[in-house]
Amino acid sequence: MIGQLLDRRYRIIKVTDSSEVEKTYLAADTHRPGYPQCTVREMRLPGTSSQTPELVKVIFQRNAEIIESLGKHDKIPELLAYFEENQSLYLIEEFIAGSPLSQELIPGEPWPEDKVIALLSEILEILVFIHYKGFIHRRIQPDRAIRRESDGFFVLVDFSLDKEINPEVANCHLLAQTSPNSVKRYEAKKQDLAGQELYVPIEQSTGNPRYNSDIYALGTIAQLAVTGLSPNELSALKNNKSEIPWRNRATCSPALADIIDLMVRPDCEERYQEAAEVLADLKQIAVKWEVEPPPATIITDAMSKPPRHRQTRLLLMAATASALILTALIIYLWQSQTPARAKELLARGVAKAQQGDKTGAIADYTSAIAMNPSDAETYYKRANTRYDMGATEQAIQDYTQAIKVNPSHTKAIYNRGLARRDTGDKPGAVEDFTQVVRLNPSDGEAYYQRGLAYYDLADYRTAISDYTQAIRLNPNDATAYSNRGLARSASGDKTGAMADFTQAIQISPKQASVYYSRGRSRFNLADYQGAMEDYSKAIELEPKQADAYTNRCSAYLNLATYDKAIEDCTQAINLDPKDEAAYNNRCIAFLNLKQFQKAAEDCSLAIGLNGNNPKAYSNRGLARSASGDKLGAVEDFTRAIGLNPSDAVAYSNRGSLYSEQKNYPLAVEDFAQSLRLNPNNATAFYSRGLVRRQLKDRAGAIEDFQKAATLFLEQGRADGFQNAQAQINDPK
Numbered sequence: 001m002i003g004q005l006l007d008r009r010y011r012i013i014k015v016t017d018s019s020e021v022e023k024t025y026l027a028a029d030t031h032r033p034g035y036p037q038c039t040v041r042e043m044r045l046p047g048t049s050s051q052t053p054e055l056v057k058v059i060f061q062r063n064a065e066i067i068e069s070l071g072k073h074d075k076i077p078e079l080l081a082y083f084e085e086n087q088s089l090y091l092i093e094e095f096i097a098g099s100p101l102s103q104e105l106i107p108g109e110p111w112p113e114d115k116v117i118a119l120l121s122e123i124l125e126i127l128v129f130i131h132y133k134g135f136i137h138r139r140i141q142p143d144r145a146i147r148r149e150s151d152g153f154f155v156l157v158d159f160s161l162d163k164e165i166n167p168e169v170a171n172c173h174l175l176a177q178t179s180p181n182s183v184k185r186y187e188a189k190k191q192d193l194a195g196q197e198l199y200v201p202i203e204q205s206t207g208n209p210r211y212n213s214d215i216y217a218l219g220t221i222a223q224l225a226v227t228g229l230s231p232n233e234l235s236a237l238k239n240n241k242s243e244i245p246w247r248n249r250a251t252c253s254p255a256l257a258d259i260i261d262l263m264v265r266p267d268c269e270e271r272y273q274e275a276a277e278v279l280a281d282l283k284q285i286a287v288k289w290e291v292e293p294p295p296a297t298i299i300t301d302a303m304s305k306p307p308r309h310r311q312t313r314l315l316l317m318a319a320t321a322s323a324l325i326l327t328a329l330i331i332y333l334w335q336s337q338t339p340a341r342a343k344e345l346l347a348r349g350v351a352k353a354q355q356g357d358k359t360g361a362i363a364d365y366t367s368a369i370a371m372n373p374s375d376a377e378t379y380y381k382r383a384n385t386r387y388d389m390g391a392t393e394q395a396i397q398d399y400t401q402a403i404k405v406n407p408s409h410t411k412a413i414y415n416r417g418l419a420r421r422d423t424g425d426k427p428g429a430v431e432d433f434t435q436v437v438r439l440n441p442s443d444g445e446a447y448y449q450r451g452l453a454y455y456d457l458a459d460y461r462t463a464i465s466d467y468t469q470a471i472r473l474n475p476n477d478a479t480a481y482s483n484r485g486l487a488r489s490a491s492g493d494k495t496g497a498m499a500d501f502t503q504a505i506q507i508s509p510k511q512a513s514v515y516y517s518r519g520r521s522r523f524n525l526a527d528y529q530g531a532m533e534d535y536s537k538a539i540e541l542e543p544k545q546a547d548a549y550t551n552r553c554s555a556y557l558n559l560a561t562y563d564k565a566i567e568d569c570t571q572a573i574n575l576d577p578k579d580e581a582a583y584n585n586r587c588i589a590f591l592n593l594k595q596f597q598k599a600a601e602d603c604s605l606a607i608g609l610n611g612n613n614p615k616a617y618s619n620r621g622l623a624r625s626a627s628g629d630k631l632g633a634v635e636d637f638t639r640a641i642g643l644n645p646s647d648a649v650a651y652s653n654r655g656s657l658y659s660e661q662k663n664y665p666l667a668v669e670d671f672a673q674s675l676r677l678n679p680n681n682a683t684a685f686y687s688r689g690l691v692r693r694q695l696k697d698r699a700g701a702i703e704d705f706q707k708a709a710t711l712f713l714e715q716g717r718a719d720g721f722q723n724a725q726a727q728i729n730d731p732k
Helices: 052-070 113-132 167-172 193-197 211-227 231-236 254-263 275-285 311-354 358-371 376-388 392-405 410-422 426-439 444-456 460-473 478-490 494-507 512-524 528-541 546-558 562-575 580-592 596-609 614-626 630-643 648-660 664-677 682-694 698-714 718-729
Strands: 010-018 022-029 037-044 079-085 088-094 098-100 145-148 154-156
Touching: 010 037, 052 079, 052 088, 113 154, 113 211, 113 254, 113 275, 113 460, 211 231, 211 254, 211 275, 254 275, 275 460, 311 358, 311 376, 358 376, 376 392, 376 410, 392 410, 410 426, 410 444, 426 444, 444 460, 444 478, 460 478, 478 494, 478 512, 494 512, 512 528, 512 546, 528 546, 546 562, 546 580, 562 580, 580 596, 580 614, 596 614, 614 630, 614 648, 630 648, 648 664, 648 682, 664 682, 682 698, 682 718, 698 718
Parallel strands: none
Antiparallel strands: 010 022, 022 037, 037 088, 079 088, 098 145, 145 154
16 A cells, blocks of 8 residues: 555555554655655455445545534645545545644642643633534544644544444544554554543443543543552542542642542533533633742842941032932832822713713823823723723724733723624634633623624624523523534534524513514424414514514525515515515515516516625526416526626526527536436436437436436435336337
8 A cells, every 4th residue: 555546645654543443654745746655444344245335425425524523623634535445435634733732741749730630621612512412432542642843733633433324334443543644643552441431431431422521531531640550540549339439649720630530520410511511610720830040139248237437428428418318208209199199080981981071181180190100990981981082093092001001901801802803803802801711700791792703703602602601601691502503603513503593592581683583493394384483473572573474584584484484575575676585585475376467577677776696596497487478588597607607596496498499409408417416306317318318318217217206206306206107108
């Protein structure tokens, strides 16, 4: 294999690991500049059963999809490709250069507490993501956390996910061991059995792993770090209750020891249930490890002996000293009055701000700052007033000055985050809310605001994590549930989104926007009746919401209630004459009611509002075709395809028109393209079969009708199935 080129791209450099079912290689990607390294895993297909290879391929593909999903986290290796070649399956992963945590856990050298907290926090944040995705790592051990060379962060590798996909085929061991991801990684071929079992809790050893099984394994690593014991030494301490009396050997604080104890409880019900819970407790005990040394004072012999001076010089010095004392006294008296005056101005500014005199308040704050420029509170108050007046940039400057004077001024940091988000500086807002969370880990509102910023940055996974923290700190925060629902929906988790919207409604049942959002989730889950009900509730609470009418119109379309759909879309257009979706939906309703002229008019209005709307062109094509304007219909479908080359339906519809015009070559070409885009398009198979029959290609026609019949049957379309069967049995 060394030197072989896989998939005409990946050049094998060396073997890095091998087992009975798979081999792992280091390879170079020859299609990228500089030939960057990657990891290749080869799994040889077993040949003992004719069914096994196909089954293994299915499971391999599912595992690849899982790795791709997890690899979206920047601390989990990314999936680059997977394919089959030469009777083997290959999976290509991102190569992580670095060294394993096992090299840093040196027996006899316990870690300092701050380093242990940093390690736990970093790995726990990865586990929050993994568990949110619905997976359990199962194999957390020191050699599976790689400290990345590029930035020093840990990357978590070697997931064991095969049993989560299909327990019946777990023996295939598709992911029994992922690739080594480090050049410097030490991999013991015959690791002591006791050391391996050390990280496995009772429930996992009996085949019932839970999310907190990973927490147990990580807690065990923390025990090794704070005690300086080797895995075998720690394992030897385990008693018959599966407990390890380790605290008397630890160098950490009682607070950290309590957290580790709760991570490694033998009974999984008594253990931490979520990684986020451990993170929150760790933040409570996090401390700063910076100590400033006291200033050194050196007294020399020369300094200890009074110098000799002439009498006149002494008198001059005495006079000078008297003058200095008098000056200092005057300055002291002036300065003693200045802070008091500054406080008076601050109080007066606050009173003016409360009375609505914001300009006067700013003038007083400015005078107070001139007298006492080291008062963070005055900058903070002036910033708030400027923010209220819309002078956001000036407010940010004042918040920054307040923070400079007092780096722990959480209110100033929090408000600067709000102001930064208002100005579009989302990363700056994230930075500020993160600082607030560091200073006050129990500030649920800061987590919530940071979640909003991450959502604006389209980082939905991190936004969900922050909203979850906000909910944990304030379980009755309906807005946090609602916004987490929006983030989950944006990330594709429609079911989770609907659950969040439902919880928000239970807490606060009068929010029209939440019913609207849940309606969208239900619609995406094909629950059109439920969507219609939610949109109706949103309209009841907020009757002027055009989007709710438009979306309820869509629900009615899918419920085949076309008259009501037209009523809703008309109402939406009355509220918002530029609602192109409402025109397009009403066009569809008219199409189904066979009112083709009205349908064409509405689709034309939608196109007038947005000339790049492929759906409107496609729908107008249907209306024109039904009303006899075949050439106009072809033009519309061609325009729809130009705007959206992946529109399988538009190709199929244009193919049908070409067939009617007896332009069979173009018809076959369009049906073929439609089927390439959507292999389950039963109508396209059926229509192409009709064209092939006209072209005297009986074998090809029968093949298409058979595929159409199978698909119609699977899709529950009895009429289509019967038509396809009739064509198969037709002797012509």
